[in-house]
């Protein structure tokens with residue numbers, strides 16, 4: 001019949017009582033080698049250069065290498081979990097802010113851009129697109145007139161974007177001020 005497993009604290013208390021001059025692993029976690037030395041001679045070389053009270057203090061705080069390693073690993077995992085939890089909280093907080101700001105369209109947001117593009121206002125603005133119409137074979141030919149037109153269109157588009165951005169910023173400010181006043 002096997003004895004019921006002792007808690008780490010009970011196990012430590014037991015070896016302390018049984019081997020009062022020994023050396024034990026004082027980890028609060030389960031330890032495979034709780035009893036390190038049964039007599040003072042067994043650990044006489046440990047911390048040999050230190051004064052006796054200092055040696056006793058070290059003995060009272062001794063944790064075996066395996067338990068130290070296990071504790072370091074637990075701390076490493078806990079640190080990763082804390083970081084993950086903090087990241088998740090940051091995402092959740094951002095989502096709450098986004099939800100609270102319904103009606104506030106971020107300046108230069110995708111939604112704002114799509115709205116403008118769908119309006120068809122800038123069909124001519126894509127400066128990288130090939131000019132419409134039938135193409136001849138051979139090297140594409142760049143016409144100075146086309147280029148100038150497209151540059152002008154791009155300038156108009158940039159001005160429009162700047163204007164819309166300023167308007168959106170104003171709307172956001174107004175909404176935020178309204179919120180603050182409410």
Ligand SMILES: [Zn+2]
Pocket residue numbers: 025026027030031032033034063064065066067068
């Ligand atoms: Zn240990």
